[in-house]
Amino acid sequence: MTFLSRLLGRLIDASTIVGAIAVALMMLQITADVIGKFVFLAPVPATITLVSNYYMVVVAFLPLAFCERGNGHITVEVLTELMPMRAQHHLGAFATLLSAIIFALLTWRGWLDAVKKQDIGAFIMEQGTKVLIWPSHYLLPIGTGLMVLVLLFKLARYLRGGEDAATTTRF
Numbered sequence: 001m002t003f004l005s006r007l008l009g010r011l012i013d014a015s016t017i018v019g020a021i022a023v024a025l026m027m028l029q030i031t032a033d034v035i036g037k038f039v040f041l042a043p044v045p046a047t048i049t050l051v052s053n054y055y056m057v058v059v060a061f062l063p064l065a066f067c068e069r070g071n072g073h074i075t076v077e078v079l080t081e082l083m084p085m086r087a088q089h090h091l092g093a094f095a096t097l098l099s100a101i102i103f104a105l106l107t108w109r110g111w112l113d114a115v116k117k118q119d120i121g122a123f124i125m126e127q128g129t130k131v132l133i134w135p136s137h138y139l140l141p142i143g144t145g146l147m148v149l150v151l152l153f154k155l156a157r158y159l160r161g162g163e164d165a166a167t168t169t170r171f
Contacts, residue, residue: 008153009069015146016066019059026055045129053124053133061143065150093158100151103144110141 029047037043067073080088114137122134 004153008149011146012065012069012150015062015143019063019066022055022058022062026051026059029055043127046126046131049124049126049131049133053131053136054139057136057139061140062146064143065146068147068150068154093155096151096154096158100148100155103148103151107141107144107148110137110144114138114141 029044030051033044033047080091083091114134117134117137120134121132122137123130123132125131
């Protein structure tokens with residue numbers, strides 16, 4: 001599992017770096033657009049399309065696995081904290097399994113949607129500029145697919161050694 005944990009850790013780190021770069025590029029492009037619009041009366045073409053169809057999708061979906069690795073997603077423990085630790089342990093594994101199933105379904109449907117958008121060559125026209133948007137549709141299944149891998153890795157650790165699936169962070 002050491003090789004898999006290192007590989008998964010590197011994939012998570014790479015997707016997080018891509019997300020951070022997207023935030024920086026989005027800020028630069030929006031700043032350039034505002035300056036161009038109000039100072040030079042010439043906004044940067046396709047800014048709205050690129051921000052909403054590329055940058056925001058990268059920022060929202062690629063770092064999902066990073067957040068899961070650090071157990072940063074929202075959890076509500078109103079009732080579970082009253083249960084015995086053993087029950088909390090198994091309930092955490094069940095929640096991880098359920099999350100993996102849901103994210104796997106999101107990955108699958110997202111992939112089908114991305115293939116469909118690629119087949120039709122989806123694009124948006126903005127200020128006379130044609131912007132292909134079908135590649136951005138692959139970002140959702142990439143992000144959710146990586147999330148599925150993290151969840152399955154956590155489940156494997158739980159099944160292998162009884163480690164708490166909900167709090168596994170070492171990879």
